[in-house]
Amino acid sequence: xxxxxxxxxxxxxxxxxxxxxxxxxxxxxxxxxxxxxxxxxxxxxxxxxxxxxxxxxxxxxxxxxxxxxxxxxxxxxxxxxxxxxxxxxxxxxxxxxxxxxxxxxxxxxxxxxxxxxxxxxxxxxxxxxxxxxxxxxxxxxxxxxxxxxxxxx
Amino acid sequence: xxxxxxxxxxxxxxxxxxxxxxxxxxxxxxxxxxxxxxxxxxxxxxxxxxxxxxxxxxxxxxxxxxxxxxxxxxxxxxxxxxxxxxxxxxxxxxxxxxxxxxxxxxxxxxxxxxxxxxxxxxxxxxxxxxxxxxxxxxxxxxxxxxxxxxxxx
DNA sequence: TATTGTTATACTCTATAACTATA
DNA sequence: TATAGTTATAGAGTATAACAATA
Numbered sequence: 001x002x003x004x005x006x007x008x009x010x011x012x013x014x015x016x017x018x019x020x021x022x023x024x025x026x027x028x029x030x031x032x033x034x035x036x037x038x039x040x041x042x043x044x045x046x047x048x049x050x051x052x053x054x055x056x057x058x059x060x061x062x063x064x065x066x067x068x069x070x071x072x073x074x075x076x077x078x079x080x081x082x083x084x085x086x087x088x089x090x091x092x093x094x095x096x097x098x099x100x101x102x103x104x105x106x107x108x109x110x111x112x113x114x115x116x117x118x119x120x121x122x123x124x125x126x127x128x129x130x131x132x133x134x135x136x137x138x139x140x141x142x143x144x145x146x147x148x149x150x151x152x153x
Numbered sequence: 154x155x156x157x158x159x160x161x162x163x164x165x166x167x168x169x170x171x172x173x174x175x176x177x178x179x180x181x182x183x184x185x186x187x188x189x190x191x192x193x194x195x196x197x198x199x200x201x202x203x204x205x206x207x208x209x210x211x212x213x214x215x216x217x218x219x220x221x222x223x224x225x226x227x228x229x230x231x232x233x234x235x236x237x238x239x240x241x242x243x244x245x246x247x248x249x250x251x252x253x254x255x256x257x258x259x260x261x262x263x264x265x266x267x268x269x270x271x272x273x274x275x276x277x278x279x280x281x282x283x284x285x286x287x288x289x290x291x292x293x294x295x296x297x298x299x300x301x302x303x304x305x306x
Numbered sequence: 307t308a309t310t311g312t313t314a315t316a317c318t319c320t321a322t323a324a325c326t327a328t329a
Numbered sequence: 330t331a332t333a334g335t336t337a338t339a340g341a342g343t344a345t346a347a348c349a350a351t352a
């Protein structure tokens with residue numbers, strides 16, 4: 001083993017502490033993000049899963065199987081979630097003319113409106129970001145991209 | 154309405170796009186974080202909630218009510234989660250000599266070991282961070298702190 | 307035969323309310 | 330009376346397996 005200086009050891013320890021602090025901060029953000037999302041959904045009488053599906057369908061109609069892929073869950077679960085959204089008039093199932101096995105779920109007018117309002121209500125992440133300068137937001141964007149292994153774009 | 158330059162409008166639009174991109178990146182991180190956490194828990198036959206409670210108790214023993222506070226759920230839910238952890242020998246309930254109403258849940262030796270291994274397996278957030286220089290990690294830390302409205306510390 | 311969506315089943319998490327044993 | 334924990338209950342999300350309709 002090569003001998004190393006005390007300084008090298010001290011630097012490693014500081015690095016580890018710094019990394020750990022950033023990891024903890026990210027955990028805090030994850031926690032806050034979820035809390036706010038669930039609370040916003042609850043304001044409209046929706047569960048988190050229902051709100052997520054509604055948000056997906058507000059962007060574009062999707063076959064049941066595609067919803068399951070987006071949610072990373074089994075297709076059988078989607079049946080119940082869409083059932084509940086449909087019972088409240090926020091979503092509807094349409095046949096696919098090209099393949100009669102497929103049912104395409106789509107947000108209704110009311111569903112799209114609810115999705116919009118819900119999205120507008122999600123102030124966390126958007127509000128604190130407003131306090132950062134454009135340069136800081138760019139710096140944050142670039143660092144987050146690198147964390148996600150995304151190209152510099 | 155005061156007249157404004159095209160440049161001002163263009164800047165606002167770019168700002169909004171930037172903010173939205175950062176928000177989407179954060180959503181991606183939240184999603185990844187959860188996926189990895191659930192997958193790591195599943196490797197040990199634990200649900201996400203069970204893994205979170207075990208992680209809490211590996212740090213320090215806690216009365217049932219304190220666990221509920223940390224999880225932000227009703228105390229009645231904790232009974233079942235701790236029941237399942239206890240049935241697997243990962244956690245045990247101890248009496249509190251100072252107040253005989255209280256039951257203190259604590260990780261067993263096996264539980265602490267599982268919690269350690271689980272924590273070590275959570276590479277997301279830690280691994281990509283290793284690719285950032287100390288200066289970049291400090292920059293990220295400061296930006297995240299500001300997002301969380303935390304003092305510069 | 308393979309695929310889409312559903313149903314049936316079982317388990318977990320969740321909140322609410324009622325209960326017990328302490329304080 | 331108030332508090333800590335539990336039990337009972339009901340609703341929702343989840344995975345697995347089996348099924349009907351369609352490809």
